[in-house]
Amino acid sequence: MANGQWYPPEWPDRIRALTDGTLTPVPARRAATVLLLKDTPDGPAVHMLRRRASMAFAGGAYAYPGGGVDPRDDDLQVRWAGPTRAWWAERLGVDRTGAQAIVCAAVRETYEEAGVLLAGPTAESVAGDTTGEDWEADRAALVARELSFAEFLDRRGLVLRSDLLAAWTRWITPEFESRRYDTWFFVAALPKGQRTRNASTEADRTVWIRPTEAAAGYDEGELMMMPPTIATLRQLSPYPTAADALADAPARDMTPVLARARLVDGEIVLAWPGHDEFTRRISAAPAAPAGGGPA
Numbered sequence: 001m002a003n004g005q006w007y008p009p010e011w012p013d014r015i016r017a018l019t020d021g022t023l024t025p026v027p028a029r030r031a032a033t034v035l036l037l038k039d040t041p042d043g044p045a046v047h048m049l050r051r052r053a054s055m056a057f058a059g060g061a062y063a064y065p066g067g068g069v070d071p072r073d074d075d076l077q078v079r080w081a082g083p084t085r086a087w088w089a090e091r092l093g094v095d096r097t098g099a100q101a102i103v104c105a106a107v108r109e110t111y112e113e114a115g116v117l118l119a120g121p122t123a124e125s126v127a128g129d130t131t132g133e134d135w136e137a138d139r140a141a142l143v144a145r146e147l148s149f150a151e152f153l154d155r156r157g158l159v160l161r162s163d164l165l166a167a168w169t170r171w172i173t174p175e176f177e178s179r180r181y182d183t184w185f186f187v188a189a190l191p192k193g194q195r196t197r198n199a200s201t202e203a204d205r206t207v208w209i210r211p212t213e214a215a216a217g218y219d220e221g222e223l224m225m226m227p228p229t230i231a232t233l234r235q236l237s238p239y240p241t242a243a244d245a246l247a248d249a250p251a252r253d254m255t256p257v258l259a260r261a262r263l264v265d266g267e268i269v270l271a272w273p274g275h276d277e278f279t280r281r282i283s284a285a286p287a288a289p290a291g292g293g294p295a
Contacts, residue, residue, distance in 0.1 A: 033066025082163030
């Protein structure tokens with residue numbers, strides 16, 4: 001491939017099935033992911049992980065910490081600081097319960113996969129070093145879903161710092177994909193006193209990398225990424241500091257990006273609105289089976 005765009009080999013057949021009406025889309029699960037930033041002398045770097053090649057979804061691709069909403073993230077007893085749930089509901093385009101669940105998922109998944117916790121003892125503070133054995137035991141319990149995030153915060157006497165997050169964009173997995181997610185992307189700055197680590201069982205590598213450097217690796221075909229990952233990297237590239245990106249985030253359009261497949265002149269055109277670089281053209285006719293014809 002000319003670049004690092006993640007493109008599963010089964011997609012053409014699934015796209016044809018969707019366009020001819022023989023494929024029924026599966027519902028998209030709510031999810032959240034966080035572009036964790038830290039400043040360097042050359043501009044902000046973003047924390048990325050490489051998904052293990054054995055993963056069924058996007059194996060080998062570079063991504064950000066994130067994952068699906070735990071149904072318990074809707075718990076209204078979550079300790080909360082920052083903009084209200086009503087404010088987040090309007091920003092994210094959901095109801096108040098859904099807004100809390102999505103923000104909780106963003107904070108919880110960042111802790112589960114990167115060891116960074118956007119919460120503190122008070123509304124003005126953040127937790128310090130979270131690498132001790134007792135912290136790790138709680139993190140493992142969260143991953144195993146033995147402990148809800150609300151229970152974790154309560155046990156630790158912590159408050160979720162929603163003000164440390166800023167909503168950036170929203171992407172929905174195409175309708176022809178067998179694993180679908182409705183994902184809200186957030187940006188956040190690495191809190192002072194905390195450090196990232198590869199805490200995810202789904203990743204075999206983590207890096208701090210400048211968005212321009214990561215985008216160059218994608219363009220050269222060295223780093224594989226899904227469309228929303230490379231799109232957000234390109235969007236972050238102009239910012240000189242993490243604070244500048246966070247300051248601009250509230251003005252960003254949160255209209256969901258959803259790939260569409262349509263039939264044009266005998267070809268299926270797969271396009272992501274507003275992101276022409278990902279457009280693909282696929283033959284409407286299935287590929288001929290391998291092997292020779294009858295003797």
